[in-house]
Amino acid sequence: MSYYRIVGGRPLEGCLTVQGAKNSVLPILAATLLAPGQSIIRNCPDLSDVSAALDILSLLGCRVDRQGDTVLVDASVLHRWDIPERLMREMRSSVIFLGALLARMGAAELSYPGGCELGPRPIDLHLAALRALGADIREAQGCLCCRGGRGLRGRELCLSIPSVGATENAMLAACGCPGVTTIMGAAREPEIVDLQGFLHSMGAQVSGAGSSVVTVRGGLPLHPGDYGVMGDRIAAVTYLCAAGAAGGRVLTRGVNPECLKSVLSCLEEAGCTVETGPDWAAVECCQPLSGISPVRTAPYPGFPTDAQAILMAALAGGKGTTMFVENIFDNRYRHVDELRRMGADIQVSGRVAVVTGTGRLHGASVRSTDLRGGAALVVAALGAKGETQVSGLNHICRGYDGMERTLAALGADIQKIE
Ligand code: EPZ
Numbered sequence: 001m002s003y004y005r006i007v008g009g010r011p012l013e014g015c016l017t018v019q020g021a022k023n024s025v026l027p028i029l030a031a032t033l034l035a036p037g038q039s040i041i042r043n044c045p046d047l048s049d050v051s052a053a054l055d056i057l058s059l060l061g062c063r064v065d066r067q068g069d070t071v072l073v074d075a076s077v078l079h080r081w082d083i084p085e086r087l088m089r090e091m092r093s094s095v096i097f098l099g100a101l102l103a104r105m106g107a108a109e110l111s112y113p114g115g116c117e118l119g120p121r122p123i124d125l126h127l128a129a130l131r132a133l134g135a136d137i138r139e140a141q142g143c144l145c146c147r148g149g150r151g152l153r154g155r156e157l158c159l160s161i162p163s164v165g166a167t168e169n170a171m172l173a174a175c176g177c178p179g180v181t182t183i184m185g186a187a188r189e190p191e192i193v194d195l196q197g198f199l200h201s202m203g204a205q206v207s208g209a210g211s212s213v214v215t216v217r218g219g220l221p222l223h224p225g226d227y228g229v230m231g232d233r234i235a236a237v238t239y240l241c242a243a244g245a246a247g248g249r250v251l252t253r254g255v256n257p258e259c260l261k262s263v264l265s266c267l268e269e270a271g272c273t274v275e276t277g278p279d280w281a282a283v284e285c286c287q288p289l290s291g292i293s294p295v296r297t298a299p300y301p302g303f304p305t306d307a308q309a310i311l312m313a314a315l316a317g318g319k320g321t322t323m324f325v326e327n328i329f330d331n332r333y334r335h336v337d338e339l340r341r342m343g344a345d346i347q348v349s350g351r352v353a354v355v356t357g358t359g360r361l362h363g364a365s366v367r368s369t370d371l372r373g374g375a376a377l378v379v380a381a382l383g384a385k386g387e388t389q390v391s392g393l394n395h396i397c398r399g400y401d402g403m404e405r406t407l408a409a410l411g412a413d414i415q416k417i418e
Pocket residue numbers: 022023024026093120121122123124125126127161162163164165166187305306328329330371372399
């Protein structure tokens with residue numbers, strides 16, 4: 001079982017170019033199914049979730065090739081429309097293939113994506129949207145059997161929660177539905193704008209991504225796309241929060257700072273110096289982080305739930321008190337027990353967690369509980385006194401491409417021990 005060995009206390013210094021966005025590239029890979037031919041996806045990160053998505057595409061019949069950070073997907077011939085349970089279990093966000101399979105094949109079969117470390121991950125909004133477009137979806141023995149037949153037609157949809165995945169599934173299915181589909185109450189995340197960009201490169205007529213109303217004119221012939229994935233904003237804030245935890249100055253390149261505003265304003269309030277440019281953001285920290293006003297996670301452009309554990313870890317080693325309210329997922333404080341092993345003072349009650357900075361955490365042996373919880377432990381370890389061992393790296397490599405290499409290049413004392 002491999003783990004990170006981190007000796008904390010060394011300030012970080014340097015610039016890094018952020019990896020491609022995991023939460024962009026996954027729906028974009030699903031979108032390659034919409035047209036026969038070879039799509040080109042550039043700036044694709046090397047992540048286990050991406051490998052899982054490529055395995056699914058291969059199983060469906062696509063020819064997949066990776067050349068460095070460029071991935072080629074040839075979806076000319078698809079010889080099945082079902083995703084077996086073992087692959088669904090590998091990555092719960094595989095549900096994103098549903099809409100694209102329905103659009104291309106008129107059918108899709110996949111096992112119900114299980115819950116995950118964050119709690120139950122319902123897909124009722126996904127299914128309601130696809131049924132509204134005319135899909136016939138039956139749920140039996142944990143399997144979803146979807147048939148579009150020739151009944152798929154564009155129409156107005158309304159999401160009761162701005163679900164990122166449901167918005168993306170509806171966009172992809174709508175590309176295969178003759179007529180106009182309007183998705184009201186759509187999620188506004190930057191990754192959805194990125195998916196729209198890829199769909200445009202395929203010749204799709206999609207507009208409104210980034211706002212709460214997305215419109216798709218479907219049923220048009222599409223061709224393979226050629227697109228460069230945006231930088232990963234959560235990876236960017238991870239390394240910027242690391243500077244807050246360990247001290248020093250880190251500059252992340254390749255992400256529009258507009259996407260980072262809510263987190264950057266927290267770091268500034270906590271005492272960091274923040275500078276930004278067109279495609280970069282820098283954070284400098286030369287004293288322990290102070291407590292800040294309450295952090296409430298919310299759909300974009302609110303504070304991202306994916307950054308909650310990461311910012312909490314940086315503040316836990318500072319001074320002062322901060323209240324967090326996790327409004328998106330039911331079980332997203334699993335990293336708290338591990339942070340407590342490092343001396344963190346965090347009180348949790350339901351959706352609320354109150355962090356009181358201890359001045360400095362101490363090293364310990366800790367285990368990643370989930371992707372962003374694992375990243376939070378690394379951030380905490382970089383500022384902690386002494387040595388920390390972070391295990392459960394299978395969670396971290398789902399969303400971070402070479403985290404240890406990136407941090408070592410910034411001067412961190414971190415090694416991956418096999
Ligand atoms: C996406 O998950 C991201 N994953 C998550 O990132 C991110 O935390 C989340 O959006 C919120 O921003 C990918 O893009 C692959 P949602 P998704 O549907 O689409 C409820 C990471 O760390 N809901 O916006 O699954 C749901 O339970 C991951 O990179 C329903 O009730 O999130 C949650 O409470 C973690 N019914 C809320 O909506 C549904 O049908 C938001 O979920 C769908 C969702």
